[in-house]
Amino acid sequence: MNSFFRFFAFLSVALVLNLSTKAQKYQGSQKDIDIILTNIDSFSHFYMSGQYKKLSECYSSSGKIFPSGSDIIEGTENIEKKWIVQDDIKIIRHVISPIEIKILDDHAYDYGYYEGTTLLANGTTTSWKGKYVIIWRKEGEEWKIYLDIWNRID
Amino acid sequence: MNSFFRFFAFLSVALVLNLSTKAQKYQGSQKDIDIILTNIDSFSHFYMSGQYKKLSECYSSSGKIFPSGSDIIEGTENIEKKWIVQDDIKIIRHVISPIEIKILDDHAYDYGYYEGTTLLANGTTTSWKGKYVIIWRKEGEEWKIYLDIWNRID
Numbered sequence: 400m401n402s403f404f405r406f407f408a409f410l411s412v413a414l415v416l417n418l419s420t421k422a423q424k425y426q427g428s429q430k431d432i433d434i435i436l437t438n439i440d441s442f443s444h445f446y447m448s449g450q451y452k453k454l455s456e457c458y459s460s461s462g463k464i465f466p467s468g469s470d471i472i473e474g475t476e477n478i479e480k481k482w483i484v485q486d487d488i489k490i491i492r493h494v495i496s497p498i499e500i501k502i503l504d505d506h507a508y509d510y511g512y513y514e515g516t517t518l519l520a521n522g523t524t525t526s527w528k529g530k531y532v533i534i535w536r537k538e539g540e541e542w543k544i545y546l547d548i549w550n551r552i553d
Numbered sequence: 554m555n556s557f558f559r560f561f562a563f564l565s566v567a568l569v570l571n572l573s574t575k576a577q578k579y580q581g582s583q584k585d586i587d588i589i590l591t592n593i594d595s596f597s598h599f600y601m602s603g604q605y606k607k608l609s610e611c612y613s614s615s616g617k618i619f620p621s622g623s624d625i626i627e628g629t630e631n632i633e634k635k636w637i638v639q640d641d642i643k644i645i646r647h648v649i650s651p652i653e654i655k656i657l658d659d660h661a662y663d664y665g666y667y668e669g670t671t672l673l674a675n676g677t678t679t680s681w682k683g684k685y686v687i688i689w690r691k692e693g694e695e696w697k698i699y700l701d702i703w704n705r706i707d
Binding site: 463465467470471504549551553 | 652
């Protein structure tokens with residue numbers, strides 16, 4: 400192997416190591432992590448398809464959301480109302496990208512980024528990005544959102 | 554006791570019960586809770602007195618803050634820079650009011666409200682209020698902030 404190829408071999412290893420430090424960090428039983436990851440995807444699905452009742456059921460009955468410009472909102476019924484978007488707009492993209500999920504017995508914390516695109520009444524779209532922290536609670540075999548707080552990046 | 558006094562006795566009990574449902578809920582060893590409550594007060598003290606180095610040491614070395622309008626900021630040095638206020642303004646009031654603190658072994662979650670007042674360069678003041686979620690980590694005998702996210706109410 401000449402020095403040219405040695406350089407590229409070094410570069411590849413450096414790149415992989417660098418990528419791995421940016422990767423997700425999930426700590427806890429794979430089963431718990433998988434349920435939470437599935438719930439995260441379901442949340443986006445329910446939000447985009449306007450299934451607000453199902454969206455609200457992602458939360459514990461004593462769940463709380465912390466929207467900007469509002470007091471803390473508690474309980475699935477109040478949470479459902481808050482998530483409903485106006486009739487004339489549509490969420491056409493919603494992606495949650497967890498960075499770290501850590502199971503702490505029957506609780507877990509989870510933080511990362513979210514982003515999405517809204518289709519406005521006038522036919523134009525607007526995209527947004529933010530970050531979040533969630534506290535999950537294990538209820539039976541299910542994981543429910545207990546605390547959900549987020550804010551925008553720009 | 555006539556019916557007038559019975560009514561007031563009933564009212565007093567109702568009032569106390571109502572207040573207690575709004576009271577703080579702290580779960581975990583009193584020692585851990587007391588350290589966290591002391592740290593919460595110290596945080597406000599360091600912020601108001603401009604002791605930014607000490608403020609940043611309230612965080613774990615891998616601590617993260619989630620300020621509105623910014624990416625996630627990591628590490629005590631970067632966190633310190635973010636908290637420094639402009640030379641010509643002063644935080645003259647900062648109060649954190651936790652609603653719930655729950656110790657989960659060597660982690661804890663904590664959520665509640667914060668409020669404060671800023672003295673502006675022109676001599677006027679502006680007040681603000683928001684809500685927050687913190688994930689604490691026990692490091693030795695000390696509790697440090699690992700995740701700190703908040704947003705404004707108005």
